[in-house]
Amino acid sequence: MHNNLTMLDEFDMDMYIISHDTPEQQKELYSQLKDYFGTSLPFISDPDMKLIEQFGMKNGDVAYRGFGIMDQNGEIIFKKVNDHWGEQIDHTVQDIEKEYKKIK
Template sequence: MCQAQLVELQENFHLLEDIDADIYAISVDSASNHLRLKEAGEFTFSFLSDPEFVVIEEADMRNESVSHRGFSIIDGNGEVVYSHINDFFGDQIEETVEIIKEQF
């Protein structure tokens, strides 16, 4: 996970408050690594560990032995409705939020 992008997301989290959705950061990193990062950054959204690439592959976000940076929208039935690869989704938070709202 890119900590800089997650920090940008956290600092601009208010832009997503009007969306009726849960926000998660997902990667193949271990749960203990996620916990350390979450606590160090005081993130308010959840981190999920997917070392077997179950969700990552379903969202078509696998990049060999890691996941692509970006975001996906998964509906209430667990179906992936949209995925977007973008190494700078946090730096481009306004564009990211606009795409999410359009796809949501």
């Protein structure tokens, strides 16, 4: 298993972590990802969960963990709920690659 978010570098798209957490919680998560993967992704703060809801990832007052792809028009073209996306980065990259090829 690769423990590196640089596996995502092959995709020509901007990548972010969308979170409704407080800045302190986001900083902690950023640090944890950096420690685990050697790097992290930038965060988009979504305190009202509008983008999270647009992705269909809202679960009451919290967000599901997972990943997705939004096109340049703001249309959600793929999403997957997966609490273990980071621990299963090889599978995550395969899922993203499959969907990415459909739009390229």
